[in-house]
Amino acid sequence: LTRENLQKGDWKELEFKEYNFNAKGQPAEGGHLHPLLKVRKQLKDIFLQMGFEEMPTNNFVESSFWNFDALFQPQQHPARDSHDTFFLEEPSTTRELPEDYVERVKRVHESGGYGSRGYGYEWKREEANKNLLRTHTTAVSSRMLKALAEKPFAPKKYFSIDRVFRNEAVDRTHLAEFHQIEGLVCDRGLTLGDLIGVLHDFFSRLGMSKLRFKPAYNPYTEPSMEIFSYHEGFGKWVEVGNSGMFRPEMLLPMGLPEDVHVIAWGLSLERPTMILYGIDNIRDLFGHKVDL
Numbered sequence: 001l002t003r004e005n006l007q008k009g010d011w012k013e014l015e016f017k018e019y020n021f022n023a024k025g026q027p028a029e030g031g032h033l034h035p036l037l038k039v040r041k042q043l044k045d046i047f048l049q050m051g052f053e054e055m056p057t058n059n060f061v062e063s064s065f066w067n068f069d070a071l072f073q074p075q076q077h078p079a080r081d082s083h084d085t086f087f088l089e090e091p092s093t094t095r096e097l098p099e100d101y102v103e104r105v106k107r108v109h110e111s112g113g114y115g116s117r118g119y120g121y122e123w124k125r126e127e128a129n130k131n132l133l134r135t136h137t138t139a140v141s142s143r144m145l146k147a148l149a150e151k152p153f154a155p156k157k158y159f160s161i162d163r164v165f166r167n168e169a170v171d172r173t174h175l176a177e178f179h180q181i182e183g184l185v186c187d188r189g190l191t192l193g194d195l196i197g198v199l200h201d202f203f204s205r206l207g208m209s210k211l212r213f214k215p216a217y218n219p220y221t222e223p224s225m226e227i228f229s230y231h232e233g234f235g236k237w238v239e240v241g242n243s244g245m246f247r248p249e250m251l252l253p254m255g256l257p258e259d260v261h262v263i264a265w266g267l268s269l270e271r272p273t274m275i276l277y278g279i280d281n282i283r284d285l286f287g288h289k290v291d292l
């Protein structure tokens with residue numbers, strides 16, 4: 001059969017096989033939910049069962065003020081460098097900030113207060129005004145805690161699961177973005193023991209009952225702890241997250257009562273998903289088809 005004799009209509013002379021309408025068709029491939037979304041739902045259900053409320057995380061763009069300054073993260077901290085953070089060209093600066101609160105944040109960075117020595121550097125407003133892609137969902141936590149401080153105090157339990165962006169070299173296990181999971185409990189008189197207790201409760205619901213804690217450092221939490229869990233499958237201890245108590249230099253400028261403490265912890269969505277689904281290249285989570 002060539003294009004010419006097809007066009008000429010010679011096909012009419014040809015013998016065609018009868019159609020067999022009883023032949024079975026190709027089995028249709030069923031769809032399937034993306035592994036990340038299944039693990040996200042599983043974690044959201046755990047938080048809801050523990051009585052946590054979800055925080056509104058639908059703003060990927062954030063100001064350096066809420067992402068760093070409000071968390072008492074100093075302006076010269078390496079994480080605030082463009083090597084680690086995606087700053088926006090347009091709109092490059094944030095429209096408005098709560099001026100009275102900004103004044104208290106400036107002061108606590110420069111000269112401390114509330115029992116803190118501060119950092120003793122000249123804090124710059126233009127640095128705080130810079131817009132960026134949020135580097136952690138802790139930026140949302142700071143907004144929520146400030147909002148809490150504006151009302152008569154009532155204890156709260158919040159969580160968030162959403163995308164965060166880091167200007168990092170991408171490789172087999174790192175992309176420029178990942179999903180951070182964060183939980184926090186805000187109440188009077190909370191202690192490190194309460195943090196350890198809520199971590200045991202949370203991670204046991206993920207099947208991780210043996211936990212170990214290691215002292216760590218975050219600019220916005222003191223004390224801080226890395227969280228490890230014994231993974232039966234691998235027969236070794238796996239780092240499953242980070243945690244701590246937000247510093248007074250973060251909470252008191254917001255206007256929260258002095259006896260109110262906040263315990264918080266975080267982990268990623270990709271790590272557990274890759275382990276639970278045996279995916280060893282993070283690129284198999286995004287982009288092309290995942291062969292399950």
Ligand SMILES: COC[C@@H]1[C@H](c2ccc(C#Cc3ccccc3)cc2)[C@@H]2CN(C(=O)Nc3ccc(OC4CC4)cc3)C[C@@H](O)[C@@H](O)CN12
Nearest residue numbers: 180221239240241242243244264265266267268271272275
């Ligand atoms: C730059 O990325 C950091 C990311 C991500 C992370 C780390 C810290 C936080 C945080 C926090 C925080 C601390 C204090 C107060 C508020 C938030 C959030 C995400 C994971 C956190 N990690 C992580 O998710 N590990 C993990 C979690 C669950 C899991 O479950 C498996 C079924 C068994 C397995 C592993 C720990 C490491 O993977 C770490 O190397 C990578 N971390």
